Amino acid sequence: MPYPAQTDRESIVKIARDAIEQDGIEELSLARLASKLGIKPPSLYRHIPNKSALLQAVVVFTFQQLFQAYEVAIQASGGDAKEKLMTIFRTHRSFAHANPETYVLAFTTTLPEQRANEQMLERLVLPIQELMATITGSQKSLSALRGALSLIHGFVMLELNNQFRRGGDLTEAFEASIETYLLGWQHQEK
């Protein structure tokens, strides 16, 4: 049985993702990855062009996972637009907590194919945009959306990088900040 390994691109990407999440991105080398797959490093090149393309594939996979998490959350959410938004935002933060390494990788990588990059982000953000528009009106909805995304993403990034000083309840700060931001837009609308 000479070459029983038989791997494929999808397996490589998922194992790479898990390795990054477990040991950090700095510890991922193609040699270690090949070893986990039971093959030799050059064999990887039958499935991926280079390491950079592999990391880009992990980024795409991560955004797909995040999108699926959104879908589940939206399905399960009830209440008014504000409550639905909070459900999505809590899901976003939970995803980042559960996948810190790949979250940071995904949001600090710019994919070379600009079109694909934009389509992916637009698809992710669409449900948030629609819900925000019901709060702010369509006039200011793009600015309101961008602020909301900034608030959520910034909070998570500062949190993951240990850049909030100790003390206080981070979940409380997350909830209060977002609710206050949405409240501001409700007053702004008038």
Add this chain to the structure above:
Amino acid sequence: MPYPAQTDRESIVKIARDAIEQDGIEELSLARLASKLGIKPPSLYRHIPNKSALLQAVVVFTFQQLFQAYEVAIQASGGDAKEKLMTIFRTHRSFAHANPETYVLAFTTTLPEQRANEQMLERLVLPIQELMATITGSQKSLSALRGALSLIHGFVMLELNNQFRRGGDLTEAFEASIETYLLGWQHQEK
């Protein structure tokens, strides 16, 4: 004249900073850095213990620069607390635009000495905290501060990584989001 170069730690850190800002962090190798300094790579090790420590020094230097930018902005700012806050936040964003590579490096690096890390961040954030407290009252000021930092940092990070889709005025979105966030806290206070 055998070894005329004569460098020191401060020069190394500043040249490393400039090299990162010019060519991106992935292009910084100790070999290239040594070449810019007119010395051979092993000579660097008389001044720094390793590459990681050098990058940490660049992070500390970047936070010091950002702090100085804050000081200048605060000195020059007038108006009420809200207008002073806007001046600081605009300064923060301008700094990120002027130093995108080292900004991302600084905010995605956690220094190993937790104490020094916290002191540096606390010192940076203190003027913002005091101004926020005049808007929100001391009760909720920690959450309000954390939300404000998240909004500013998140906006800048999404912007630097090309993660806002095209269209609309980003400066307008920045201004409107922050003003609305502060407005929300003013209403929340009651």
Add this chain to the structure above:
DNA sequence: GTCTATATGCCGATAGAC
């Protein structure tokens, strides 16, 4: 058509001479 064996050149890092 998939994997192995082998090789190149760059990297961070160390030892020891001047």
Add this chain to the structure above:
DNA sequence: GTCTATCGGCATATAGAC
């Protein structure tokens, strides 16, 4: 404080075994 010499590990390229 700088140098030369050298190390192991890395990403990557190519030739060929099965």
